[in-house]
Amino acid sequence: MTKMQVDEQELKKKLTPEQYNILRQKGTEAPFSSPLLNEHGKGMFACAVCGNELFASDAKFDSGTGWPSFDQAIPGAVEFHHDGNFGMDRTEVACAKCGSHLGHVFNDGPAATGKRFCINGACLLMNKQE
Numbered sequence: 001m002t003k004m005q006v007d008e009q010e011l012k013k014k015l016t017p018e019q020y021n022i023l024r025q026k027g028t029e030a031p032f033s034s035p036l037l038n039e040h041g042k043g044m045f046a047c048a049v050c051g052n053e054l055f056a057s058d059a060k061f062d063s064g065t066g067w068p069s070f071d072q073a074i075p076g077a078v079e080f081h082h083d084g085n086f087g088m089d090r091t092e093v094a095c096a097k098c099g100s101h102l103g104h105v106f107n108d109g110p111a112a113t114g115k116r117f118c119i120n121g122a123c124l125l126m127n128k129q130e
């Protein structure tokens with residue numbers, strides 16, 4: 001996927017300070033703070049910066065961690081980076097189109113994929129299906 005050029009100044013106007021901190025400075029939202037946690041409707045979850053569709057509602061599950069969780073991403077929609085911050089060995093998940101930070105992926109998922117995408121709800125916009 002070709003990387004989109006992001007205008008940081010424009011983005012600061014478009015996003016809330018919390019969203020900007022998470023998406024562009026790799027922050028983390030407080031657990032149980034996202035309204036999307038209890039979103040069980042059908043649709044697609046898209047990147048709050050560029051609108052790239054990242055996760056389908058079918059992949060969403062309740063992990064109990066306090067962050068929206070998915071067992072798989074739309075193929076090609078996300079990219080993975082090693083994250084050794086805080087002395088931990090984690091895999092960062094970022095939007096493949098605009099490079100924005102989304103969350104992390106762990107290998108302890110309950111579904112067939114074995115993956116648990118732990119995603120900040122502030123990074124997502126839901127495109128609801130009728």
Ligand SMILES: [Zn+2]
Nearest residue numbers: 047050095098
């Ligand atoms: Zn994006």
